[in-house]
Amino acid sequence: MKFTLIAQTSLLALGLITASTAAFSAKPKIVQWNKPGGEEEQAMKLKPNRKHGIEVFEVCSACHLTEGWGVKNGTFPQLAGQHREVLIKQLADIRAGNRDNPTMYPFAQPSSIGGPQSIADVTAYIASLPMNPDNGKGPWKKGTPEYAQGKKLFKANCVKCHGSHAQGNGPKFYPRLEGQHYKYMIRQFDWIRDGKRRNANPDMMKQIKAFTNKEAKMVVNYVSRIPVNPKDLAPSKDWLNPDFD
Ligand code: HEC
Ligand code: HEC
DSSP states (O other): OHHHHHHHHHHHHHHHHHHHHHHHTTSOSSOOTTOSSHHHHHHHHSOOOHHHHHHHHHHHHHHHOTTSOOOTTSSSOOOTTOOHHHHHHHHHHHHHTSSOOTTTGGGGSHHHHOSHHHHHHHHHHHHTSOBOSSOOOOSOOTTSHHHHHHHHHHHHHTHHHHOTTSOOBGGGTBOOOTTOOHHHHHHHHHHHHTTOSTTOOHHHHHHHTTOOHHHHHHHHHHHHTSOOOGGGBOSSTTOOOGGGO
């Protein structure tokens, strides 16, 4: 069932990609980071409704899966357990065309899921989901020189924003990175460094601009291997979300 849905959605998305990319082409490269106002500010003030959040999430689950775990190959990120503020900002940015995501764009529109109340509802629901205990990891295990170098780079360049175990910071909109899939993070890291992710944080861009591809891989490898607090994880990698049985 799950996979039929994914296949159908991808086909639908493919058809719509051509239409939606055209809308992005004339946009400026980097947008002002976290500009006040817009749907982000509106959604932040609304009281979430869980039941409606589950209904909206059905659309999202076609790609992010009903558990909100995404996929290890990084095509779809894990959303479960992410800070609600971060989810609101990213969703609002994607809807506003501030972060290019042609695959998701048509499904995230008001015509598909509704206005700011839907953003408030679905993000509160997603943030409450237990995380995938088996996220995609980078190539280097603990004990290798690359792992050690990644740890060093992490302490020197990332902790001040993302926190000592990459737990992020909701009120500051710093994403939680622990437990995220390695391949998704590498793509985002490269896009942020190279100015392709247009809603990127300018201070992070400065911090990582001199990173080589090897250094990027080593630091993200380390992040992908930071153990997540078991209280935030699902009991097993075979856990199925009971809200969608
Ligand atoms: C057709 C597939 C698809 C659907 C449906 C979809 N997404 Fe996504 N979503 C993606 C992809 C692909 C990405 C990653 C894009 C990238 O690499 O930049 C993404 C990224 C995101 C992100 C950013 C995560 C981060 O860590 O920054 C959020 C938040 C998100 N989606 C929320 C949602 C919500 C909420 C819904 C339902 C309303 C939804 N998505 C529906 C494909 C989809
Ligand atoms: C100055 C603060 C800051 C520093 C330093 C920083 N980041 Fe970030 N990072 C952010 C913010 C803020 C975002 C979200 C940007 C946005 O609003 O879209 C982000 C996003 C990311 C993402 C994408 C997450 C997602 O869910 O899409 C990755 C991966 C990442 N950072 C990794 C790192 C790594 C690794 C380092 C250290 C080498 C680092 N960052 C240093 C602030 C920072």
